Amino acid sequence: MIPVAPGRRGDRLAGMVDTIVAQQGRIARAQAKMTGQLVNVLELALSSPEVFTGAVEGRTGEQVRRSLTSELALALHLSDQKVRSLLSTAEVLVAELPDTLRSLKAGRITMQHAECLVRESVGLDREDVKEFERAALEFAETSTPPQLQTKAIRIREGLNPDTITERHTSAVEERRVELWKGHDGMGWVACYGPIDVVQSLHNACHTTAKSLRAAGDERTIAQLMADVFSDATMAGLTREAASEDGDSSRAIRPSVHVTVPVMTLIGLSNEPADLEGYGPIDPDTARRLAAQAPSFTRLLTHPETGAVLSVGRDRYAVPADLRKAIEIRDVTCCFPGCNRPARQCDIDHRVDWQYGGETNIDNCQSMCRSHHTLKHATTWAVERDDSGAVIWTSPLGRSYRIRPESNVGFEPTDTLNGSAPCVEPTVDEEPLGIETVTPSPDDEKWADHYPDEPQF
Known part of the structure; x- marks a missing residue:
């Protein structure tokens, strides 16, 4: 569908979205400030153990930490586990990832991004942590937390002093x-x-x-x-x-x-x-x-860029080999921010078949069932620019450009007034053969009940 001018109500909605984006920035700045305060209170507590342990001999920093954790947990109405996580994250951000903390304070990333960088930096040497932060933070500022997690794992792998075989062998023991x-x-x-x-x-x-x-x-x-x-x-x-x-x-x-x-x-x-x-x-x-x-499956790739050039025969319809080529090229659902693997997605005609769109690798894309439905049931619009990049335009006029090297990241276009929203992956259905989609809402509601902090 071709986007239309938002109009008065659209302008009002766009303004409301801008307000929410600004609030998110304020939340990030508040979380950055609280991070520093958590480290300050921990350092003061550790330097004043008598406040928590009295005059008992043999008191340790761990006892002080546990006492402070319980104090904060009760005051904040949080679990001890959550407060321990907050304190640990704060310590790493302040001591090891200062640029990440500054980015959080500026509202360029969320606390979820920062927590991801903390998790993936653990175990690296100090110099490797600096290199990890530099590479991962650049990606974090234009990606959702799930996308950052995938990228951070790859960056970490290139820096980890232990081989992946050694770490995998050790990790298998924890199954x-x-x-x-x-x-x-x-x-x-x-x-x-x-x-x-x-x-x-x-x-x-x-x-x-x-x-x-x-x-x-x-x-x-x-x-x-x-x-x-x-x-x-x-x-x-x-x-x-x-x-x-x-x-x-x-x-x-x-x-x-x-x-x-x-x-x-x-x-x-x-x-x-x-x-x-x-x-x-x-x-x-x-x-x-x-x-x-x-x-x-033999993949023919460009010797410099690594782009997939061919995976088999070309056909007019969407045969299995063409679908596989699309899946390998797209990696994930082609909607900005979605991490649904392409192999679990529908194949969508970017320009609808009924409007003259062809069934070829340039006009077809991987889309999960939820975003496939969104594309055809709303005024979200998608197009390709001369460089081959995919650009999505929202009903309120916000545009997002998917990075051409793969569909694991996106960034606002120059005309964007605000930050790109975070879109979480959703549950898919069977592949489509037509453009009209009527999914059952029951197929997705399970995801709303998955625990935020599973016990593993």
């Missing part, structure tokens, strides 16, 4: 299953394990759910995924799928995109591979996945 209670007689179970295993389990549930839905099952995709997972687990999936030596991972047939450097694949290099939707994985896991893969 576990966690359970916690929900509302209305419900609960959550989470499996912490190697990413290729847990992501393959998720993809298997999703694929099976889509097949059942296509066969006429009236349950939503979210409900089917939960039921498929429960049924398979209760039926003894791990026991039946396990090999003779008890390694159930060997039964997994990967259904994800894994990019493996050829020298790594043949054992002459330990350069990390790249798992779709996650980032770098250790070479041993990559080789095992490659050995189990039922087929390979």
Whole structure:
């Protein structure tokens, strides 16, 4: 759809949005100020242990910290765990990431961005922390927190003194299953394990759910995924799928995109591979996945830019090889800020077929079901400029340009009056064959109830 002039009501709405954006900036500045105050109160407490521990001999800084944590938690009506996190984050921001704190104070990032940088900087050498902050902060100021998380993992990987194989081997020892209670007689179970295993389990549930839905099952995709997972687990999936030596991972047939450097694949290099939707994985896991893969797709890329040039035959309709080319090019949903993997998205005609749009790689894009619906049901508009970049224009006239190298970031255009909004990824449905979409709201409402702080 072509955007129209907002008019008086549109101007009023645009002004209200500007006010909200300004409020967000004030919140960020207040959080930056509170960060400094948290460090100040902690330092004063640690220098005055008698205030918290009296004259008891053998008092320690940890005891003072715990006492202060409880004091703040009660005063702020927060949990101890949350206050411990606030104090730890504040210490790192003040001591190790001063530029991040300044960016937060200026309102260029949110506290979620800052917390992400703190998490990913832990364990790096002091000099590496400076390099990490420089690279990640530049990206943070034009990205949503989920997008920053993906980028930060990649930056960290290039700086970490330990090899990814060493860290993965150590992390595997921490694998576990966690359970916690929900509302209305419900609960959550989470499996912490190697990413290729847990992501393959998720993809298997999703694929099976889509097949059942296509066969006429009236349950939503979210409900089917939960039921498929429960049924398979209760039926003894791990026991039946396990090999003779008890390694159930060997039964997994990967259904994800894994990019493996050829020298790594043949054992002459330990350069990390790249798992779709996650980032770098250790070479041993990559080789095992490659050995189990039922087929390979050869990617022809530009020798300097790395841009995908071809993945197979060109066809007029949207065949499987063209869809795969679009998925690999787009990485994620093409709506600004959405992190839904392209392989789980619909294929949308940027210029509608009914208005003369062609079915080719230039006019087709990956879009999750929610944003596909948004595009066709509202006055959000999308176009490509001469450089090939995708530009979205909102009903209120705000424009956002998706960075051309991939769809994992975006930035406001020069005409934008305010900051780009953060748009969280949403649950998708089956791929579309037509442009009109009527999704069920029940398929997405589960995401509203996911715990903010899962216990793992």
